[in-house]
Amino acid sequence: MTQPYHSYPLLVIILNYRTPGMTIDCLHSVVNDVQSLPGTRVVVTDNASGDGSVEQISTAIKTEGWGDWASVMPLDHNGGYAFGNNAAIRSALESTNSPPYILLLNPDTIARPNAIKTLVNFMNEHPDVGIAGSRLEDPDGTPQCSAFRFHTALSELDSSLRLGLVSKVLTKWVVWPPVPEQACPTDWVAGASMIIRREVFEQVGLLDEAYFMYYEEMDFCLQAKKAGWSCWYVPESRVVHLVGQSSGVTDTKRPPKRRPQYWFDSRRRYFIKNYGWLYASCADIFWASGFTLWRLRRVVQRKPDTDPPQLLGDFLRNSVFLKGGVS
Numbered sequence: 001m002t003q004p005y006h007s008y009p010l011l012v013i014i015l016n017y018r019t020p021g022m023t024i025d026c027l028h029s030v031v032n033d034v035q036s037l038p039g040t041r042v043v044v045t046d047n048a049s050g051d052g053s054v055e056q057i058s059t060a061i062k063t064e065g066w067g068d069w070a071s072v073m074p075l076d077h078n079g080g081y082a083f084g085n086n087a088a089i090r091s092a093l094e095s096t097n098s099p100p101y102i103l104l105l106n107p108d109t110i111a112r113p114n115a116i117k118t119l120v121n122f123m124n125e126h127p128d129v130g131i132a133g134s135r136l137e138d139p140d141g142t143p144q145c146s147a148f149r150f151h152t153a154l155s156e157l158d159s160s161l162r163l164g165l166v167s168k169v170l171t172k173w174v175v176w177p178p179v180p181e182q183a184c185p186t187d188w189v190a191g192a193s194m195i196i197r198r199e200v201f202e203q204v205g206l207l208d209e210a211y212f213m214y215y216e217e218m219d220f221c222l223q224a225k226k227a228g229w230s231c232w233y234v235p236e237s238r239v240v241h242l243v244g245q246s247s248g249v250t251d252t253k254r255p256p257k258r259r260p261q262y263w264f265d266s267r268r269r270y271f272i273k274n275y276g277w278l279y280a281s282c283a284d285i286f287w288a289s290g291f292t293l294w295r296l297r298r299v300v301q302r303k304p305d306t307d308p309p310q311l312l313g314d315f316l317r318n319s320v321f322l323k324g325g326v327s
Helices: 020-036 053-064 081-094 115-125 153-161 164-169 198-204 216-226 261-275 277-300 311-317
Strands: 010-016 041-046 070-074 101-105 109-111 129-137 193-197 230-241
Touching: 010 020, 010 081, 010 115, 020 041, 020 053, 020 109, 020 115, 041 053, 041 081, 053 070, 070 081, 081 101, 081 198, 101 115, 101 198, 115 129, 115 193, 115 230, 129 198, 129 216, 153 164, 153 277, 193 198, 193 230, 198 216, 216 230, 216 261, 261 277, 277 311
Parallel strands: 010 041, 010 101, 041 070, 129 230
Antiparallel strands: 101 193, 109 230, 129 193
């Protein structure tokens, strides 16, 4: 059961959905950082996994003696990433002594030593920064792209067409720039390890729960930017990310799965909510045109097929032209 909030410097939220083993491993990885930041609280929210996750994680917390800083918050249904994180965020913000920082940490992550403390120190030293993200990496230390530019109509063309010459022309709009080696401002960071200043929530609100999964952290960083808060990438904070273990959508180690409905719903919502229907329609046209040309070029050049099954048909069926506006 969730324990009452008291005055503490940091709340870490780990959202679990049917990954109890990974969540427990993640808890193991944060022990030293929690001890180096006295008063830090960790809450594992569970999106109604229904697989014994709550019992397994609660048992681990009791067995390992983590009960003075870790707790489990079972939720009554699976409302997605924003819903699961907001449950703990809302409780913290409503307390009389809410923490200055809230860290969202995926269950499929392993925090390297001092990863969390580094983020807290960075935020303490940069009071104008509202959001900061860790360097995500493979278990062998290979960096993953975790500092991004906002998605735009031109970035949709670039990502779907996959043509080097076009990418060079559109370099300022490429969503995935080269991985920075030094701390730097960026449009948005991956929600797998993202620390947020309390005042950002107080000013722009919680994560948008209309996103079930994907695009919600980008949308939140955009709302923060509109409110005057900067977002930074902090590579000194290193976190292993076992990509896509919860959803399977972005797991590059396995054959691609068909994109789930919620991915298309989230993408469509992001563009319409932030740029309007006309702009979203242009983004859809650019992506569909670029992807069609890529598929033709792939056949001619005999390149391997690494795209999710039925992607173009699913995309067209979920375009703004057939699905309309934001619900």
